[in-house]
Amino acid sequence: xxERRMFAKKIMESDTFLDMPYSAQCLYIYLNMNADxxxxxxxxxxxxxxxxxxxxxxxxxxxxxxxxxxxxxxxVIKHWLIHNLIRKDRxxxxxxxxxxxxxxxxxxKAYSLINETMAxxxxxxxxxxxxxxxxxLGKDRLxxxxxxxxxxxxxxxxxxxxxxxxxxxxxxxNSEYAVVENQLKEWQELYPSIDVMQELRKMKGWLNAxxxxxxxxxxxxxxxxxxxxxxxxxxxxxxxxxxxxxxxxQDIVQMGDETVDDDELMKxxxxxxxxxxx
Numbered sequence: 001x002x003e004r005r006m007f008a009k010k011i012m013e014s015d016t017f018l019d020m021p022y023s024a025q026c027l028y029i030y031l032n033m034n035a036d037x038x039x040x041x042x043x044x045x046x047x048x049x050x051x052x053x054x055x056x057x058x059x060x061x062x063x064x065x066x067x068x069x070x071x072x073x074x075x076v077i078k079h080w081l082i083h084n085l086i087r088k089d090r091x092x093x094x095x096x097x098x099x100x101x102x103x104x105x106x107x108x109k110a111y112s113l114i115n116e117t118m119a120x121x122x123x124x125x126x127x128x129x130x131x132x133x134x135x136x137l138g139k140d141r142l143x144x145x146x147x148x149x150x151x152x153x154x155x156x157x158x159x160x161x162x163x164x165x166x167x168x169x170x171x172x173x174n175s176e177y178a179v180v181e182n183q184l185k186e187w188q189e190l191y192p193s194i195d196v197m198q199e200l201r202k203m204k205g206w207l208n209a210x211x212x213x214x215x216x217x218x219x220x221x222x223x224x225x226x227x228x229x230x231x232x233x234x235x236x237x238x239x240x241x242x243x244x245x246x247x248x249x250q251d252i253v254q255m256g257d258e259t260v261d262d263d264e265l266m267k268x269x270x271x272x273x274x275x276x277x278x
Contacts, residue, residue, distance in 0.1 A: 005033050008082045016064055019226055021233035024057040028066055032077055038094035039080025039111070042073060056190065060229045063222045068111060070099050081109040167200050169224075170207050172214045179224075187224075191232040199231050200224075 007029070011017060017025065030051060035041045044067075048058055061067045069075045074096050077083070094100060103111045165178035179200060187196045203224065207214050215223045 005035075006084050007032065008079065011066075011079050011082060016226075017066070019230060020060050020064060021057060021229050023051075023053050023233065024060040024229070027051055027053045027057050028061055031061075031067065031075070032080075032083065035077055035080065036094050036096075037084075037086050037090075037092045038096075038100065039077040039084075040074055040094045040096045040099065041076075042096070044069075044073075044075045056229055056232065060226065063225045065222075068103070068113065070102070072096075072099065074099050076103065076111055078111050079109075080111065081105065166197070167204060169200075169204055169220060170211075170214060171220060172216050175217070177217065177220045187228055191228050193235040194228065194231045196228065199228055203227055 017028075020028075027048060030047050031041060031044060032039075034043070034047055041047075044058065048055075062069055065078055067075045068078055076099065102114055104114050106112055163178075163180040163182075165180055166184050167179050168176035169179065171177055184196060184200075
């Protein structure tokens with residue numbers, strides 16, 4: 001594996017990349033530095049822990065289509081061939097040929113899954129990368145029934161007619177994306193230090209004020225997650241602790257009216273310092 005890697009400005013300076021938290025950007029750089037000559041690596045969790053990055057950082061990279069994760073735990077840099085052009089005499093083919101067979105190279109040299117309908121949800125595992133809202137593919141997921149199931153969950157709004165939306169976000173085609181209570185609870189658990197409902201209100205206002213930047217039905221989840229990840233990254237890391245109940249229940253002590261003589265205090269202070277009165 002080469003010791004040097006290159007990065008394309010059109011990827012690294014794109015709004016999508018710069019909108020991610022700094023920790024996610026840092027993780028992306030180190031994943032690139034440790035990938036093989038085809039952009040694959042088998043230890044993304046190790047690199048994540050080494051940098052002190054969170055599962056949300058890995059999720060941001062996957063949701064924003066900067067990396068693609070597989071059931072085997074392998075990940076690949078989506079824009080690897082845009083970043084790097086390796087001479088044939090220095091190129092070493094990847095060992096992960098099964099994962100390579102699941103990919104195709106687009107006209108813009110970006111990797112994409114041959115079967116675009118496959119998607120599941122990111123649930124971090126102790127030993128393996130798994131995904132939530134990301135595209136990943138395994139040999140046991142190629143059945144027709146599975147394809148239809150995942151295609152429907154990926155493309156359609158997850159809310160059902162019985163669920164009352166807590167808020168709606170206007171999409172590019174002027175339809176409304178309904179956010180339901182279960183989604184709100186899930187995001188609040190993922191980002192506990194921010195008020196997710198308040199952030200959703202901010203998103204709604206921003207989308208209404210910027211109609212040309214509204215998202216598609218397929219892209220709205222990535223927009224929501226990126227927004228929440230940035231808000232979480234900016235939020236204070238500490239949490240305010242409440243006083244114990246015994247402290248609040250104790251009687252209030254009224255202080256007396258005693259005062260301290262200033263001259264006497266200064267006299268004692270000079271004595272402690274070994275000074276003589278002027």
